[in-house]
Amino acid sequence: xxxxxxxxxxxxxxxxxxxxxxxxxxxxxxxxxxxxxxxxxxxxxxxxxxxxxxxxxxxxxxxxxxxxxxxxxxxxxxxxxxxxxxxxxxxxxxxxxxxxxxxxxxxxxxxxxxxxxxxxxxxxxxxxxxxxxxxxxxxxxxxxxxxxxxxxxxxxxxxxxxxxxxxxxxxxxxxxxxxxxxxxxxxxxxxxxxxxxxxxxxxxxxxxxxxxxxxxxxxxxxxxxxxxxxxxxxxxxxxxxxxxxxxxxxxxxxxxxxxxxxxxxxxxxxxxxxxxxxxxxxxxxxxxxxxxxxxxxxxxxxxxxxxxxxxxxxxxxxxxxxxxxxxxxxxxxxxxxxxxxxxxxxxxxxxxxxxxxxxxxxxxxxxxxxxxxxxxxxxxxxxxxxxxxxxxxxxxxxxxxxxxxx
Numbered sequence: 001x002x003x004x005x006x007x008x009x010x011x012x013x014x015x016x017x018x019x020x021x022x023x024x025x026x027x028x029x030x031x032x033x034x035x036x037x038x039x040x041x042x043x044x045x046x047x048x049x050x051x052x053x054x055x056x057x058x059x060x061x062x063x064x065x066x067x068x069x070x071x072x073x074x075x076x077x078x079x080x081x082x083x084x085x086x087x088x089x090x091x092x093x094x095x096x097x098x099x100x101x102x103x104x105x106x107x108x109x110x111x112x113x114x115x116x117x118x119x120x121x122x123x124x125x126x127x128x129x130x131x132x133x134x135x136x137x138x139x140x141x142x143x144x145x146x147x148x149x150x151x152x153x154x155x156x157x158x159x160x161x162x163x164x165x166x167x168x169x170x171x172x173x174x175x176x177x178x179x180x181x182x183x184x185x186x187x188x189x190x191x192x193x194x195x196x197x198x199x200x201x202x203x204x205x206x207x208x209x210x211x212x213x214x215x216x217x218x219x220x221x222x223x224x225x226x227x228x229x230x231x232x233x234x235x236x237x238x239x240x241x242x243x244x245x246x247x248x249x250x251x252x253x254x255x256x257x258x259x260x261x262x263x264x265x266x267x268x269x270x271x272x273x274x275x276x277x278x279x280x281x282x283x284x285x286x287x288x289x290x291x292x293x294x295x296x297x298x299x300x301x302x303x304x305x306x307x308x309x310x311x312x313x314x315x316x317x318x319x320x321x322x323x324x325x326x327x328x329x330x331x332x333x334x335x336x337x338x339x340x341x342x343x344x345x346x347x348x349x350x351x352x353x354x355x356x357x358x359x360x361x362x363x364x365x366x367x368x369x370x371x372x373x374x375x376x377x378x379x380x381x382x383x384x385x386x387x388x389x390x391x392x393x394x395x396x397x398x399x400x401x402x403x404x405x406x
Contacts, residue, residue: 008093010066011085014073017041018063018090021050024268024282028057029251031103032090034083034110034117035062036131036229037139038165040069045107045130045230045239051272052240055280055288056248058103061094076155076166080113080136087117095123102126102251104189105243108202108228112136112180115191115210119183126250128192128243131228133202134209135179143167184213190250191218194239201228219246233276233300237290276300311340314361314399317389322367325383331376335368339404359397366404377403 004020019041031053033046040046041062050060065086067075091101102125106114111132118124133139140147143158146167155168184191191214195207211220221242226235269291272278277299279291291306293299304312315338326333341362365384367377381403384390390399 008063008089010071010073010089011082012066012073012077014066014071016063016066016072016086016089017070018061019050021054021060021062023054023057023059024270026057027059027099029103030059030061030094030099030101031105031247032087032094032101032114033060033062034087034104034106034113035065036108036110038068038075039107039110039229040064042069043107043229044233045236048233048236048272049105049240049243051270051280052237052244053103053247055270055282056244058244058247058251059099060105061090061099061101063090074166076168077170079168079171080109080116083109083113084116084120087113088120091117091121103128103247106130106132107230108132109136109139115180115187116183118187118189124189125252126190126192126247127187128194128247129210130194130223130230130239131196131199131202132193132206132210134181134206134213137172137179138202138206140172147172180210181213184210185215187214192243192246193218193220194223194242195220196223196226196228198225199223199228217250233278234302237272237278237302278302307342311342311361314338314363314387314389314393315340317387318363318365318384321387322365322380322384326380329376331369331380332371333367333369333380335366337366337368339364339366359393361393361397361399363399363401364404365401366406368406370406 002022002024004022006018006020007015008018010016033041033050035041035043035046041064046062050062053060064071065083066073066078094101100123102123104114104118104124105128106112107130111129114127115129115132118127146156146158149156155166157164157166193207193211195204197204207220211218223230223235223239226232230236230239267281267283270280272280272290277293281289281291290303291309292301292303293305295301318338319336322336323333343360363384365381367380381401384401393399
């Protein structure tokens with residue numbers, strides 16, 4: 001995945017700062033991400049979702065709304081409507097670059113904004129919301145004490161998330177007219193509503209209202225105990241996977257031809273989280289896995305460890321090799337399972353010397369098939385040692401194989 005820094009002009013001509021997360025392989029579709037109220041394009045949830053979609057071949061444009069983050073303009077002069085207009089400007093920029101978006105994703109107030117924007121854009125096939133309010137005016141509870149001053153003076157400075165913001169009267173008036181009840185029935189796109197039941201910022205009742213007002217196709221998924229900002233990496237990964245899997249049903253993603261000159265068997269590994277060890281592993285445009293370290297080693301235990309993948313490679317290759325041979329012989333093998341364990345042992349008589357350690361893999365193979373005779377079972381056990389991964393490993397490693405009773 002590559003991340004490109006770009007800018008485009010927002011609703012009032014201000015230059016908006018953006019990131020374009022592009023796939024390492026073929027570009028199959030485009031999404032636009034709208035962040036939460038007074039947040040920004042670089043919050044962890046936005047980065048994780050963008051990375052996951054990019055791994056699927058979906059480019060993601062995420063940007064700071066006018067007056068926020070690194071974008072120009074005065075936040076005081078913005079409103080819910082201006083956010084929607086910024087979204088339309090983002091989608092227009094992407095379309096002009098030959099990447100018309102078919103997916104919109106919105107977090108919190110950004111979720112309400114993408115619903116509104118989707119009804120005004122052509123080509124949007126799917127909309128996903130995370131902790132979105134049914135009524136955009138809901139955000140005013142963050143600064144309820146300042147509402148009288150805003151009404152009296154036209155604006156007031158409030159503190160949100162430890163940072164000062166100036167809220168103008170136009171923002172209050174505009175959000176009050178932003179209820180989504182009239183928009184949702186004519187959305188014209190599939191809708192995914194994601195919300196945590198114990199969200200302390202936006203009640204899950206908002207999710208229920210959004211879901212009930214929309215027409216099919218629509219889906220609702222609980223984010224369980226996630227917080228409103230989806231700050232936990234595990235929750236962010238779960239949310240990203242949900243969107244990626246769900247969107248694939250509604251977004252046309254043509255299967256690309258293999259790139260000319262690309263070596264067969266390339267597996268790409270890229271960091272999913274630079275603060276930990278989580279890795280995105282992709283093979284082609286549709287195969288995706290996660291690698292991680294256990295919690296005890298500073299990881300998040302969200303994927304197999306590198307050694308786990310090594311054991312899985314040996315086990316899978318063993319099973320496939322046995323199946324291939326039995327199929328060619330026409331033997332009555334019904335099922336194969338292989339348990340693999342991995343350890344470090346003293347080399348003892350190995351050439352590297354007794355003071356060194358080598359890798360020891362133990363395979364426990366179970367061959368199911370009541371009609372297999374003893375001679376066939378013995379032969380299949382011998383064939384297991386012809387597994388290409390086995391042969392690769394045994395050049396520097398020790399592989400012990402056991403046949404389990406059936």
